[in-house]
Amino acid sequence: xxxxxxxxxxxxxxxxxxxxxxxxxxxxxxxxxxxxxxxxxxxxxxxxxxxxxxxxxxxxxxxxxxxxxxxxxxxxxxxxxxxxxxxxxxxxxxxxxxxxxxxxxxxxxxxxxxxxxxxxxxxxxxxxxxxxxxxxxxxxxxxxxxxxxxxx
Amino acid sequence: xxxxxxxxxxxxxxxxxxxxxxxxxxxxxxxxxxxxxxxxxxxxxxxxxxxxxxxxxxxxxxxxxxxxxxxxxxxxxxxxxxxxxxxxxxxxxxxxxxxxxxxxxxxxxxxxxxxxxxxxxxxxxxxxxxxxxxxxxxxxxxxxxxxxxxxxxxxxxxxxxxxxxxxxxxxxxxxxxxxxxxxxxxxxxxxxxxxxxxxxxxxxxxxxxxxxxxxxxxxxxxxxxxxxxxxxxxxxxxxxxxxxxxxxxxxxxxxxxx
Numbered sequence: 001x002x003x004x005x006x007x008x009x010x011x012x013x014x015x016x017x018x019x020x021x022x023x024x025x026x027x028x029x030x031x032x033x034x035x036x037x038x039x040x041x042x043x044x045x046x047x048x049x050x051x052x053x054x055x056x057x058x059x060x061x062x063x064x065x066x067x068x069x070x071x072x073x074x075x076x077x078x079x080x081x082x083x084x085x086x087x088x089x090x091x092x093x094x095x096x097x098x099x100x101x102x103x104x105x106x107x108x109x110x111x112x113x114x115x116x117x118x119x120x121x122x123x124x125x126x127x128x129x130x131x132x133x134x135x136x137x138x139x140x141x142x143x144x145x146x147x148x149x150x151x152x
Numbered sequence: 153x154x155x156x157x158x159x160x161x162x163x164x165x166x167x168x169x170x171x172x173x174x175x176x177x178x179x180x181x182x183x184x185x186x187x188x189x190x191x192x193x194x195x196x197x198x199x200x201x202x203x204x205x206x207x208x209x210x211x212x213x214x215x216x217x218x219x220x221x222x223x224x225x226x227x228x229x230x231x232x233x234x235x236x237x238x239x240x241x242x243x244x245x246x247x248x249x250x251x252x253x254x255x256x257x258x259x260x261x262x263x264x265x266x267x268x269x270x271x272x273x274x275x276x277x278x279x280x281x282x283x284x285x286x287x288x289x290x291x292x293x294x295x296x297x298x299x300x301x302x303x304x305x306x307x308x309x310x311x312x313x314x315x316x317x318x319x320x321x322x323x324x325x326x327x328x329x330x331x332x333x334x335x336x337x338x339x340x341x342x343x344x345x346x347x348x349x350x351x352x353x354x355x356x357x358x359x360x361x362x363x364x365x366x367x368x369x370x371x372x373x374x375x376x377x378x379x380x381x382x383x384x385x386x387x388x389x390x391x392x393x394x395x396x397x398x399x400x401x402x403x404x405x406x407x408x409x410x
């Protein structure tokens with residue numbers, strides 16, 4: 001059933017955020033510490049557990065993947081409600097601090113991604129891309145439709 | 153007559169706010185995909201255009217209403233606020249975890265931790281140096297502005313904890329918001345340059361950039377398959393920043409500037 005997938009996602013989110021709140025409290029921080037990350041790990045664990053026992057039905061999968069596919073539209077809505085006016089009119093100190101840390105962090109990403117071996121990329125990763133992309137890009141789906149074309 | 157029709161439409165939009173937001177965002181993405189295909193011949197992701205378009209509309213909405221929530225401050229478009237708010241955003245981010253390749257994620261675990269540490273310290277150093285360069289000399293103001301460069305949540309949380317005044321607080325938040333917006337727009341532009349094309353680098357990116365909204369937008373605009381890996385590390389970033397900002401980082405700055 002589809003609703004069970006949605007409920008599984010909801011339960012994972014609620015438990016994760018709750019644990020994040022507890023973690024924040026334990027550390028004496030006025031913020032949620034990694035709640036969403038914990039929720040993601042819970043959901044991954046739930047998926048592995050369900051598929052191990054053969055309980056990962058099409059309905060459950062669809063209930064979760066629908067929301068994964070809504071990710072980009074939700075992010076677009078998020079972008080449309082940012083306080084861009086404040087960002088644009090921040091003045092030089094804001095601009096310098098933001099640009100400086102951005103450039104430095106992009107540089108660090110470049111460095112870190114060169115550490116260790118490069119991943120050839122797996123079919124699971126590509127499949128995830130087409131689900132999260134919500135089939136927004138028809139040309140992105142095309143290579144996935146040709147099985148065996150990109151075996152790592 | 154024309155006025156009545158307009159009024160009626162507005163009424164429906166206000167009453168059905170979330171449904172209206174689905175329709176509006178869908179239309180925005182449709183236009184963006186068309187533009188991506190026709191105007192850029194597919195070189196730019198449709199979602200990248202949609203996000204930039206969303207930011208541009210947020211700017212116009214902010215100018216028009218004078219509010220802080222972009223388009224969502226217009227009553228007929230208030231549903232955008234719910235659709236793109238923290239609740240559904242986090243819900244959708246968690247859903248993307250369903251697509252995570254566990255082996256890939258585990259392999260990059262240590263890299264993610266390293267990225268989180270750097271992603272907290274590097275922006276903080278840049279922020280504090282900028283604050284000092286602009287004439288701030290007290291540890292509280294310097295720390296608050298530096299924390300704002302980590303994310304726009306770490307800034308005010310740290311500032312509130314150590315007693316910063318409201319002008320410094322506003323600067324700190326503005327720095328974080330500007331960074332988030334720049335991450336959204338800049339990521340697809342530099343993605344190839346920084347090797348952001350596989351789960352490993354996405355996890356490093358998430359930890360380094362932090363700001364969940366920036367990472368969420370930046371990866372969506374670059375390549376959807378990278379989203380869950382970047383989000384996995386990014387969601388720990390703000391919490392860690394709020395942990396070390398008012399404690400270790402503040403004490404360090406105070407020890408340095410006296």
